[in-house]
Amino acid sequence: MLAVVDPTVGTNRRPVAVEVGDGSSILVGPDNGLLAPAVGLVGGATRVVELRNERYRLEGAARTFDGRDIFGPAAGHLALGVPLSELGPEVDPAGLVPGIVANAGVHPDRVEAEVLWVDHYGNAQLNVDLQDLAHLGDSLVMLAPDGRQPVRRADCYAAIGTGVTGLVVDSYGLVSLARDRRNCAAELSLVPGSAVTLSRLDGDDAAAGGTGSVPVRLGDRTGSGT
DSSP states (O other), X not given: OBOOOOTTTTSSOOEEEEEEGGGTEEEEEETTTTSHHHHHHTTOEEEEEEOOOGGGSOOOSOSSOHIIIIIHHHHHHHHTTOOGGGGSOXXXXXXXXXXXXXXXXXXXXXXXXXXXXXXXXXXXXXXXXXXXXXXXXXXXXXXXXXXXXXXXEOSSGGGSOTTOOEEEEXXXXXXXXXXXXXXXXXXXXOOTTOEEEEEEOOHHHHHHTTTSOOOOOOOOXXXXXX
């Protein structure tokens, strides 16, 4: 996969190729955090090289079009069978920006999650799936930057209900926080990297949620947007 969103083109940020899935795929792009969510979704990096070999670049004095001069040629050569190791020296995957997406912290009484990304509807995808939350049961409470509140199960976005925060299994198989036809991330002050803790709903939380929020019961991967 080739991906280039590179506002720092021409600076000392590294051009990289990241092998994932034990060699099943290679992601090519700038080391500016762009590739990190994709790398995290497939379980982390197997190898990373910095794209230094001039043989696999286009010649030219320009430093403002690395998509054409560095990333495109690298992706093309890899597609033609050039070994990853030929493109440059290996680097430590832990040094990538922002450092390969962290796994959720799964504890007996809680799951410490992180917002991976926010889509253009305002749904906030977490780095957790159903298995990460199974031991907490059906009734959960969320602690996020905007406060602590119960949230509710939804099989699809439209089933969340008005004025309620829901948890939906998204098209990637991960859990997303969402609100029906509203920008959940903006209303809860969530951005990529925000910490979100999910834990069992206790009596005090249930009492505090009497304004319309209800316990979360995780739904299936149904629906594709808000």
